[in-house]
Amino acid sequence: MxxxxxxxxxxxxxxxxxxxxxxxxxxxxxxxxxxxxxxxxxxxxxxxxxxxxxxxxxxxxxxxxxxxxxxxxxxxxxxxxxxxxxxxxxxxxxxxxxxxxxxxxxxxxxxxxxxxxxxxxxxLEDRHGLPLLAPMSEIAGRAAAILGAAQLSSAQGGSGTLMGGAAGVPPAKAVVIGMGVAGTMAARGLRGLDAHVTGVDIDLQRLYDHHVNGTVDATQVSETTLVGSHVQEADLVIGAALVPGARAPTVVTEAQIAAMRPGSVVVDLAIDQGGCIETARPTSLSEPTYLEHGVVHYCVTNVPGQxxxxxxxxxxxxxxxxxxxxxxxxxxxxxxxxxxxxxxxxxxxxxxxxxxxxxxxxxxxxxxxxxxxxx
Ligand SMILES: NC(=O)c1ccc[n+]([C@@H]2O[C@H](COP(=O)([O-])OP(=O)(O)OC[C@H]3O[C@@H](n4cnc5c(N)ncnc54)[C@H](O)[C@@H]3O)[C@@H](O)[C@H]2O)c1
Missing domain, CATH: 3.40.50.720 (NAD(P)-binding Rossmann-like Domain)
Structure with missing residues (x-):
């Protein structure tokens, strides 16, 4: 040719x-x-x-x-x-x-x-999903577990909670919203740190797969009030909900963030599509976090860039x-x-x-x- x-x-x-x-x-x-x-x-x-x-x-x-x-x-x-x-x-x-x-x-x-x-x-979609987003979501998800856990250190302004707890002290609670590529890798990382992880999605088949494969400790269908009760108890919330091409759905409200323990941490990966946590706004690798309602927000739009x-x-x-x-x-x-x-x-x-x-x-x-x- x-x-x-x-x-x-x-x-x-x-x-x-x-x-x-x-x-x-x-x-x-x-x-x-x-x-x-x-x-x-x-x-x-x-x-x-x-x-x-x-x-x-x-x-x-x-x-x-x-x-x-x-x-x-x-x-x-x-x-x-x-x-x-x-x-x-x-x-x-x-x-x-x-x-x-x-x-x-x-x-x-x-x-x-x-x-x-x-x-x-x-x-760009193929029969498997989003092949040009998936590699970066995989990396961002893995990174979110590490970065979120690190932000919980009191030296970083977090509550001073260690993911895996200790003998006689229960592990930290993490909630992952959107159990696609990024959410799955985040959950795997958090489980690797021995946190207690709840996976949230609107796709029940996806939750079923995670439930039977043991990616998470618990699953929760994405319904605002039910999700809110988990968020309120959580040390770390990772946002990774996506509707391809669209603005991210708001899954966690400002009132739910305000009800979290001071020093808890939110990592909203979905911020590149506008964020799935109401209080999230874009941050940069130079200034990755801000505090709102006493909760540390990490909302970097190019996490894999580091x-x-x-x-x-x-x-x-x-x-x-x-x-x-x-x-x-x-x-x-x-x-x-x-x-x-x-x-x-x-x-x-x-x-x-x-x-x-x-x-x-x-x-x-x-x-x-x-x-x-x-x-
Ligand atoms: N900040 C960064 O640096 C960075 C890097 C890579 C990816 N991302 C972003 O992470 C997000 C997730 O990407 P992905 O590749 O994992 O997407 P994905 O399509 O693999 O997964 C998204 C999941 O969200 C679920 N979902 C949709 N609406 C929901 C709702 N209302 N409540 C709960 N779950 C819902 C879907 O069912 C799906 O399981 C995207 O916004 C992507 O752009 C950000």
């Missing part, structure tokens, strides 16, 4: 303390073998332990000029473009990254105003094959008819000045929308 060469840009991440990179040198090599041309911003892989020389050896052009990288046909990156990057948007650019638009009206408006084609990692070596390798493995398809489709004028192309079409959030994803459109009404016909 002869097709035009597509240029792929890999910029350095600019979000606060974000050290991941979307493609490893070996994944870059795969794109180049396919006939594409890759431009890597100098230093893009440094934070994850991939020096410029490895990208150059893989066949990429390593350049200092960020304008050149963003001037490519396709730009692939990890986190949503920051305000300083919006100036790079243009109609003939295809962007492939985490976007989380349901909770980001300003970014959405910048994308809409530019005419760009924007594909979101987190809304584990860049593992997270970049895991993300790149998932992104690389989909990027190959996306670049091929761009090369052939987006005429892809394969199953993979159809999945990519489902990941498209904004196209030619309109929102084209139904959950994003529902979260952000009053914006130009063009939804695909229901099939």
């Amino acid at each position: 002869s097709q035009r060469t597509v240029t792929i840009g890999l910029p350095a991440e600019s979000k606060d303390r974000e050290r991941r990179v979307a493609l490893t040198p070996s994944a870059v090599h795969t794109q180049i073998e396919r006939g594409h041309h890759v431009l890597v911003e100098a230093g893009a892989g440094d934070g994850a332990g991939f020096p410029d020389e490895e990208y150059a050896s893989a066949g990429a052009d390593v350049v200092d000029d960020v304008e050149e990288v963003w001037g490519c046909d396709v730009v692939v990156k990890v986190k949503e473009p920051q305000p300083s990057e919006h100036r790079h948007f243009r109609p003939d650019l295809t962007l492939f990254a985490y976007l989380h638009l349901a909770a980001a009206p300003e970014l959405t408006d910048a994308l809409l105003g530019s005419g760009i084609h924007a594909y979101a990692f987190e809304t 584990f860049p070596r593992t997270a970049s390798a895991a993300l790149s493995a998932a992104v690389a094959p989909r990027l190959l398809r996306l670049a091929d489709d761009v090369a052939s004028g987006r005429a892809g008819t394969s199953e993979e192309s159809a999945m990519l079409a489902g990941a498209r959030n904004v196209d030619d000045g309109t929102i084209v994803h139904s959950a994003v459109a529902a979260a952000l009404p009053d914006r130009p929308t063009r939804l695909p016909e229901a099939g």
Whole structure:
């Protein structure tokens, strides 16, 4: 098949303390073998332990000029473009990254105003689920158990409760809301620390599986009042509820947080979609926590960014094959008819000045929308 060469840009991440990179040198090599041309911003892989020389050896052009990288046909990156990057948007650019638009009206408006084609990692679905979100959810879930347990230390402003308790002293109580990928890994980590873990979900089949597999000590269907009674008793609450593409459902209310013991801890991973705990608001890796109603809130939107070596390798493995398809489709004028192309079409959030994803459109009404016909 002869097709035009597509240029792929890999910029350095600019979000606060974000050290991941979307493609490893070996994944870059795969794109180049396919006939594409890759431009890597100098230093893009440094934070994850991939020096410029490895990208150059893989066949990429390593350049200092960020304008050149963003001037490519396709730009692939990890986190949503920051305000300083919006100036790079243009109609003939295809962007492939985490976007989380349901909770980001300003970014959405910048994308809409530019005419760009924007594909979101987190809304790409296959028969197993969300293959580009899952690796980061796995890492964020594992990290949430460790970080949440550490925040309970009195040195961190927590209540001074140790997860596993001691002889004659019961273990700490943890509640995990949303027992998907992130919630499951968080629960496993907490069980590993010998905490008492209650798993909450709206999906009874999922709760049944966790119940029989022993991932948690107890399960609870997601109903506000019932969840509230567990939250009130909890030392640590981890939020990980997701409706793909949509703003996160509010599962825990402010009154329920206010009823928790002072020094208890909340980690809301769902904050990237707006948060599933009413008192949660986005924080950064530089300033990860704040206190509200005496409860420590950890609501960092890029938790895996602090584990860049593992997270970049895991993300790149998932992104690389989909990027190959996306670049091929761009090369052939987006005429892809394969199953993979159809999945990519489902990941498209904004196209030619309109929102084209139904959950994003529902979260952000009053914006130009063009939804695909229901099939
Ligand atoms: N903050 C971060 O750094 C970070 C990193 C990775 C993932 N995340 C986020 O973590 C969240 C979870 O991701 P995931 O991959 O585990 O999703 P997932 O789809 O695997 O699981 C989500 C779970 O939430 C459940 N759910 C939906 N509505 C619910 C409700 N009202 N009450 C209780 N449960 C409900 C679903 O049934 C499902 O089991 C997402 O918002 C994701 O973007 C955040």
